Amino acid sequence: GAGVSQSPRYKVAKRGQDVALRCDPISGHVSLFWYQQALGQGPEFLTYFQNEAQLDKSGLPSDRFFAERPEGSVSTLKIQRTQQEDSAVYLCASSITGTSGNTIYFGEGSWLTVV
């Protein structure tokens, strides 16, 4: 695709509900990242994929958060038993390779509100 596509754009979940956020990276991009952005703050790293391999998941805040990229393209970020503190924008980003200095392209984000 022309850019990184994320869905849904907006999601309201009741506390305790499971949610799944989808990311379609730019076609051919090897690297895929997930970031969490709280209101008024800069994004914070969650996890990183190189193709289908999840090389770094150190930023996932708890074991309720799970990400996958089974075929090395589309990725899903799943949050189980959502809590109010999970309310944030979840940004997906991709880059063509893992080489340092490459431009990293961000999607529009999925806005999650937990009520």
Added chain:
Amino acid sequence: KNQVEQSPQSLIILEGKNCTLQCNYTVSPFSNLRWYKQDTGRGPVSLTIMTFSENTKSNGRYTATLDADTKQSSLHITASQLSDSASYICVVSPWGSGGYNKLIFGAGTRLAVHP
């Protein structure tokens, strides 16, 4: 303590004026420093990328400078336009294996350009 600090937190300028945004970082060593523009409700868009050995990088009316000795960067916007109203985020990539992917974001400077 935030590893990437930006100032001012917010700024209002008149259309056509210039402005300079500041970024101080403690991430060391680092691989590269980036500036992103983020419109409200949108994902960040890359403006400039500088390696630790570069001093300046321009992109149209945007010019970024880097002083690795003092660990400071600035983003200068020339002849501002209404469309420049956005948050400007300074981002540092730590050096090291896989370090490029753990982008460390500042909280951003929110710029408002008024007619």
